[in-house]
Amino acid sequence: MEQLETRVAYLRGLAEGMDVKGSEGRILEEMIRVMDQMAKRMRELEERVDDQEAYLEALDEDLTDVEATYTAKRRTRRPRTRWPSNVRTARRRSSSTTTC
Known part of the structure; x- marks a missing residue:
């Protein structure tokens, strides 16, 4: 990312050194500003x-x-603990018959 910011700064220096006037200069300055914002x-x-x-x-x-x-x-x-099947069956029967 620093490389991009460095390149934008380089372009800014070139544009200032070219001393472009008029609408072309304004467009170039704005493009560099946009690129700088994008890099940030x-x-x-x-x-x-x-x-x-x-x-x-x-x-x-x-x-x-x-x-x-x-x-x-x-x-x-x-x-x-797994109860043997015969104990499980007996437990179920005893619990169902002991209801009051």
Whole structure:
């Protein structure tokens, strides 16, 4: 981006050295002003993109930490006790008959 700003400054110096008068000079000056504004705006946008990239990298690192914590907890969790099918059936029958 600095190269673009340097080139615009170079063009500004050339235009001043040419000493162009009249409408051509005004057009040339305005074109250089527009290019200068565009270069500044592009620099600002580049800085914002850099900030967004840093933010996304931080989010990615946080997400990696959360995933690692979740995965570690899943590995250390006790497995669920599975009742044999005959016990499950008996438990269902006993709970349905004990209603008041």
